[in-house]
Amino acid sequence: xxxxxxxxxxxxxxxxxxxxxxxxxxxxxxxxxxxxxxxxxxxxxxxxxxxxxxxxxxxxxxxxxxxxxxxxxxxxxxxxxxxxxxxxxxxxxxxxxxxxxxxxxxxxxxxxxxxxxxxxxxxxxxxxxxxxxxxxxxxxxxxxxxxxxxxxxxxxxxxxxxxxxxxxxxxxxxxxxxxxxxxxxxxxxxxxxxxxxxxxxxxxxxxxxxxxxxxxxxxxxxxxxxxxxxxxxxxxxxxxxxxxxxxxxxxxxxxxxxxxxxxxxxxxxxxxxxxxxxxxxxxxxxxxxxxxxxxxxxxxxxxxxxxxxxxxxxxxxxxxxxxxxxxxxxxxxxxxxxxxxxxxxxxxxxxxxxxxxxxxxxxxxxxxxxxxxxxxxxxxxxxxxxxxxxxxxxxxxxxxxxxxxxxxxxxxxxxxxxxxxxxxxxxxxxxxxxxxxxxxxxxxxxxxxxxxxxxxxxxxxxxxxxxxxxxxxxxxxxxxxxxxxxxxxxxxxxxxxxxxxxxxxxxxxxxxxxxxxxxxxxxxxxxxxxxxxxxxxxxxxxxxxxxxxxxxxxxxxxxxxxxxxxxxxxxxxxxxxxxxxxxxxxxxxxxxxxxxxxxxxxxxxxxxxxxxxxxxxxxxxxxxxxxxxxxxxxxxxxxxxxxxxxxxxxxxxxxxxxxxxxxxxxxxxxxxxxxxxxxxxxxxxxxxxxxxxxxxxxxxxxxxxxxxxxxxxx
DNA sequence: AGCACGCCGACT
DNA sequence: GTCGGCGTGCTC
Numbered sequence: 129x130x131x132x133x134x135x136x137x138x139x140x141x142x143x144x145x146x147x148x149x150x151x152x153x154x155x156x157x158x159x160x161x162x163x164x165x166x167x168x169x170x171x172x173x174x175x176x177x178x179x180x181x182x183x184x185x186x187x188x189x190x191x192x193x194x195x196x197x198x199x200x201x202x203x204x205x206x207x208x209x210x211x212x213x214x215x216x217x218x219x220x221x222x223x224x225x226x227x228x229x230x231x232x233x234x235x236x237x238x239x240x241x242x243x244x245x246x247x248x249x250x251x252x253x254x255x256x257x258x259x260x261x262x263x264x265x266x267x268x269x270x271x272x273x274x275x276x277x278x279x280x281x282x283x284x285x286x287x288x289x290x291x292x293x294x295x296x297x298x299x300x301x302x303x304x305x306x307x308x309x310x311x312x313x314x315x316x317x318x319x320x321x322x323x324x325x326x327x328x329x330x331x332x333x334x335x336x337x338x339x340x341x342x343x344x345x346x347x348x349x350x351x352x353x354x355x356x357x358x359x360x361x362x363x364x365x366x367x368x369x370x371x372x373x374x375x376x377x378x379x380x381x382x383x384x385x386x387x388x389x390x391x392x393x394x395x396x397x398x399x400x401x402x403x404x405x406x407x408x409x410x411x412x413x414x415x416x417x418x419x420x421x422x423x424x425x426x427x428x429x430x431x432x433x434x435x436x437x438x439x440x441x442x443x444x445x446x447x448x449x450x451x452x453x454x455x456x457x458x459x460x461x462x463x464x465x466x467x468x469x470x471x472x473x474x475x476x477x478x479x480x481x482x483x484x485x486x487x488x489x490x491x492x493x494x495x496x497x498x499x500x501x502x503x504x505x506x507x508x509x510x511x512x513x514x515x516x517x518x519x520x521x522x523x524x525x526x527x528x529x530x531x532x533x534x535x536x537x538x539x540x541x542x543x544x545x546x547x548x549x550x551x552x553x554x555x556x557x558x559x560x561x562x563x564x565x566x567x568x569x570x571x572x573x574x575x576x577x578x579x580x581x582x583x584x585x586x587x588x589x590x591x592x593x594x595x596x597x598x599x600x601x602x603x604x605x606x607x608x609x610x611x612x613x614x615x616x617x618x619x620x621x622x623x624x625x626x627x628x629x630x631x632x633x634x635x636x637x638x639x640x641x642x643x644x645x646x647x648x649x650x651x652x653x654x655x656x657x658x659x660x661x662x663x664x665x666x667x668x669x670x671x672x673x674x675x676x677x678x679x680x681x682x683x684x685x686x687x688x689x690x691x692x693x694x695x696x697x698x699x700x701x702x703x704x705x706x707x708x709x710x711x712x713x714x715x716x717x718x719x720x721x722x723x724x725x726x727x728x729x730x731x732x733x734x735x736x737x738x739x740x741x742x743x744x745x746x747x748x749x750x751x752x753x754x755x756x757x758x759x760x761x762x763x764x765x766x767x768x769x770x771x772x773x774x775x776x777x778x779x780x781x782x783x784x785x786x787x788x789x790x791x792x793x794x795x796x797x798x799x800x801x802x803x804x805x806x807x808x809x810x811x812x813x814x815x816x817x818x819x820x821x822x823x824x825x826x827x828x829x830x831x832x833x834x835x836x837x838x839x840x841x842x
Numbered sequence: 843a844g845c846a847c848g849c850c851g852a853c854t
Numbered sequence: 855g856t857c858g859g860c861g862t863g864c865t866c
Contacts, residue, residue: 135866139843145866168865169845190866259857285859289845764861832863 129181133157133193135165135174136215136223140835142828143221144177146186147193156196160203160226164195173197175226177212201422203229204441210476217472217821218463219828219836229437231422232415240275241303242291244268248299264290265299275302335503339367342480343374343444350471350481352451352496354733355505357486357668357703361394363505364447364484368398371480372427376444380430381470383453387664391430391449398428405431405438433459433466436473443477446470450664451483451492452696454689463837486703487696487733489689490740491751491842507733510702512711514729516720521611521677524716525619532714533673537627537654541672545620545657546701547613549681550586550633552578554610558598564608565595576607578614610681616657629655632662641665663700671704676715679725688749689841691724695736698728754811755841756820760791762834765803769793771834772805775827782823785812 134144147165149157161176171194215222244265251257252265279287294300342349353360371378380391385406395402403417403426420426421438429435448467456466474481496502517524533543555573557564565574567585574583574592582591598605617631630644630653647653649667679698683690705711715729727736745752762768772791779786789808811820828836
């Protein structure tokens with residue numbers, strides 16, 4: 129009998145590899161242990177998923193594990209199960225996720241310095257070196273650099289091979305320094321106690337009774353908490369307190385780092401057992417918070433998706449705040465939706481999953497209601513006025529602005545202009561022939577950025593300099609009808625010169641944004657212009673006027689959630705108004721009867737929900753069908769495209785009822801190393817999902833060099 | 843991913 | 855013949 133290990137690497141290879149475990153390492157290796165193993169010509173870190181005794185050697189050559197890497201504390205078994213489930217669902221290697229779960233300084237870091245030798249200097253001087261080798265030696269002739277720096281600076285594919293051969297020739301020396309991090313002196317996590325909730329909590333008439341019961345039972349259950357944000361906050365804190373009565377952890381998940389702050393203030397009443405965690409913490413802070421969480425000193429963790437990978441156990445409650453936010457779906461580093469990842473963990477941990485939003489996704493609300501998972505706390509009454517104006521924004525500014533906003537500002541009130549487009553104008557147009565400059569790769573109209581004086585593509589972000597005249601008929605190009613934030617700022621500064629103005633949008637300098645927010649909160653700045661970026665950053669209830677400019681621009685996008693997204697934005701903007709009769713919301717739009725706009729303006733979620741559900745039913749969109757977006761990635765676009773065609777054929781054969789939309793090449797792909805092709809699929813219902821998943825798993829295993837991932841849209 | 847290998851065209 | 859620039863296949 130020989131002992132073998134199944135290793136998973138943090139590589140885009142969805143497969144485990146078998147190694148022999150030498151006797152002298154046996155005592156230090158368990159499932160989850162990080163080890164160093166030979167892999168082709170390299171030696172890399174891998175994770176032990178399984179240890180097994182096999183009587184005979186398998187039919188291929190098996191190498192030995194080389195060494196054990198420090199990792200403390202070990203991953204809890206429940207956590208490892210979660211990672212394996214996650215990997216199975218994402219069609220990718222568990223090692224990729226386990227790497228995310230490594231705390232600060234869990235394993236040793238290797239630093240390489242590349243130094244020129246005397247022989248190297250001589251040969252450089254004598255001029256017998258040519259080409260890339262010469263360039264490389266010249267680079268390091270004065271000062272030694274790290275190999276990581278050279279990789280960044282030179283961007284050569286064959287850099288490592290070159291370094292190796294030059295080292296062998298004795299022209300350079302590579303000094304390797306392993307920075308062994310001190311093993312952490314944190315106390316090991318306490319063993320989970322038997323869950324014991326106080327008996328007195330069963331308030332039958334309380335709407336959160338079922339949540340308390342699920343917590344007590346310690347089994348997975350999901351709830352959607354809808355309704356007014358103030359009430360929700362209160363209820364969530366009550367549930368968190370209850371969960372803390374037991375031993376485990378509570379995770380509060382927010383869509384972006386900036387939203388941690390709000391929870392941090394609220395959770396203050398829970399005392400010192402609260403920590404926050406996200407991917408952009410400084411090394412020191414990360415270590416500090418990590419230690420607090422792992423040791424169990426902090427059992428409430430507020431943070432972004434990074435907290436999904438905290439290797440602690442047991443987790444009793446997971447809250448997903450702002451569950452409608454599509455940042456959860458767009459998580460670039462994850463091959464699946466964060467919300468689905470959280471659900472997989474909650475299931476594994478036997479935790480309660482609490483989805484929370486004042487504007488839940490329509491399909492989420494529908495399904496929760498159908499499954500008895502809905503807790504709707506209801507909306508609070510709105511007291512503000514609402515006005516819809518069909519005027520064009522330029523007209524409105526010159527005719528009504530001073531009457532509407534001027535007196536408010538003089539009285540010390542604040543006004544917020546919401547415009548969801550950056551730049552000066554949405555496009556340029558030739559007044560004579562109608563020519564519109566477009567992005568040569570993405571084919572969409574270019575945005576005029578007056579500040580930088582250039583035309584920018586909002587898909588691929590490339591800028592194309594300024595274009596003064598029409599290339600067809602040489603007339604002067606004019607800004608088009610759809611205006612952006614820069615236009616608004618320019619006009620407002622002219623029309624209301626006595627008041628300070630702040631612009632809040634993505635891409636502004638971080639310090640400047642922070643400064644602006646401080647001045648807005650202190651009342652020094654009374655006039656705010658912002659895009660979607662501004663909505664979660666401004667204080668709710670702090671404005672007496674909110675003016676929404678042309679919210680309809682997103683409605684034409686080919687996205688079944690376009691209306692829902694528009695509704696949510698308007699709803700969020702109304703929440704910025706002080707809830708009193710003197711407050712007023714003004715929407716400047718050419719579609720005042722559009723349901724998303726109308727119901728958004730009234731802050732009427734039930735109204736919008738009923739209307740939207742009707743459309744979804746008619747068009748067979750979620751929740752009345754299962755919509756999946758499927759992505760194929762790889763180095764070679766021809767291969768990716770070929771595989772996608774093959775996949776479409778196979779799908780059509782095996783799942784005749786599945787509707788296939790696409791394939792489409794993603795517009796951004798041209799600028800990335802990895803090429804991407806995307807398909808949209810409509811499955812009949814969720815019962816088809818597991819067969820679909822199994823098929824994809826086999827298909828992905830058979831198509832090497834291509835990565836597959838799919839997200840369920842809802 | 844990262845590495846080796848192999849093919850090809852450009853340039854001595 | 856040699857160098858650099860890809861594309862391709864493989865890793866227990």
